[in-house]
Structure formats: C-alpha cells, structure tokens
Amino acid sequence: GGSDSDAGPPGGADGTITMGFSQVGAESGWRTANTKSIREAAEAAGVDLRFSDAQQKQENQIKAIRSFIQQRVDVIAFSPVVETGWDAVLLEARRAGIPVILTDRAIDSDDTSLYETFLGSDFVEEGRKAGRWLVDNTEGPVRVVELQGTTGAAPAIDRKEGFEEVIAERPDIEIVATQSGDFTRAGGKEVMEAFLKSTPGIDVVYAHNDDMGLGAIEAIKAAGREPGTDITIITVDAVRDGMQALADGEINFIVECNPLLGEQLMDLARKVVNGEEVPARVVTEETTFTPEEARAVLSEREY
Ligand code: GYE
16 A cells, blocks of 8 residues: 555455554544545545544544554545644654545645645635625624634634635734633533623624534523624634524524535545545635525535
C-alpha cells in the first residue's frame, strides 16, 4: 500500500484501499451527517474503512492515528478537533510512508508537507456571511452575545475572525459577551442561561453552530422571551433541526456548512494512494438561508 517497504500495487493485493479515519466525535447534527456520509461513501467506493470516534479529545485522535500507523493502513484521514499539536504524530505517519488527508478542519502547522490535501469549508468566509447579514439587517445599537465552538478548533477561531472582520464596519454593533459552548446543544443552553443572567439588553445571539443556537433557544424560552423575535439568532451549519427552527421563525439566519464530504474524500484518497496529484486545498461550496428560503428547501434536505 502506501508504505515505503511495500513495493506492490496500491491498496491490498486486490486493490482495496484501507483508510483509517479519526472523527472528532458526535457532538452535533453536522457531525452525525458527516459520519454517515463518510461511511456510505467508503462502502460505495469499496474502501475498507477503520473508523474511530475521539469523543472530542485530541489525545484519543493521536492514539487512533498511531494505531492506524501500526495497522499499516494505506491512507489516514482525520478531522482535527483542535488546530495545534499534530506535528509529532503526523511525522510518524510520514516516516511510515502513510499519506494523510485533512477533512473538514485544518491544522495550524508551518510544515504543510505533513498532509497531502485539506478538504473542507472556508470557515472565515462563513463568519463573514453571518456578519454581513447582521450589518445589512439591523439598526444600531446592537448588543451581540457569541456562542463559540470548541476552544482551539479551526471553525471556532475562523468563524469568530470572519464575523468580527465584517461587523468592524459598524461601530454600533458590539460583542458584549463571548464564551465556548463546545458545539453542543447542552453547552449552548448552559452558556446562554448564564448570559441571560449576567448580560443586560441582549439583541442578538451569534452561535458558531445550529446545535448551540438550539440550546440557546431553550434558554431564551425558559427565561420567558421569544427567540427570533425578542432576540435575533444567527447560526452556522443548516442541519435539519436548525432549518426547522429557521422555518418556524425561531432562528433568523443560517450560514450553510456542508457535511457531505464522503464522496470527495474517497476520491482524493484513491488518487493519493495511487500517487496522483491532488490540489492542496479543496473548498466546499455553500450558501445561506433566510426563513423563506428554509421553508422552500426543507423537504428536500438530506440531513
Ligand atoms: O460546524 C459543528 C461541528 O467542523 C464544520 O463541527 C465542523 C463543525 C460544525 O461540531 O456543528
């Protein structure tokens, strides 16, 4: 396979590619749809998938990658829970001659030769789209609370950056509180409960994913206020439950982030294992949704 000491054809003797995949966890609707897409695409492409769930812990991902190296898989793919701290284990993969593909989330390393390609969304652009809607659809002063994704994760860092970049045009829009809800519904609810007690005059919630926004909706209702009306809610992902809340008017705007990366990942894996050239970066195409747009597409959404 991909290892230096094996001069035979790529993949097993029968050409079957073995992929070790280390997933972040099952923290959100996005993640569930992403896992399903990867499993189904592997099956369809005849890829032997060794799937490992890290339960949102970097140490578990590092263990899984080491185990894939020991199993001498043909290719390793993973979605890094946080951006930093990968160089050592990826050097081990390189020494073993096993190519690595980053899926969904990027790493922060000076050594871009540690991986073949990165397939996933442009999270800074997603943050900009959220900020653009707020700038274009509100009059000041606007007090925003932000529910951040997992601390140190690429989508949390980038969605914050893109959003802040655009709202800088409007000095009357202010982020008055910001905290991580770890991309989970429970986390979003808990942080929003605390914000509602500590922070007066909240106009807008900017949640880095639908699940945290849905948790915030529960907290807002429990406090006797109306989500989508008393407090404007902007989220990212556009998974089914988020789109339903948008259609119902409880969320006001969603920036789409596409989790269906499986087919493209299997395609890139086959090329990498066969020694073909692949682009260093493959960006996913995405859109945004208003409540009317959500109502129009809801029945056809796959996830
Ligand atoms: O937005 C969030 C998930 O990395 C793009 O992770 C992904 C993010 C997604 O937990 O819901």
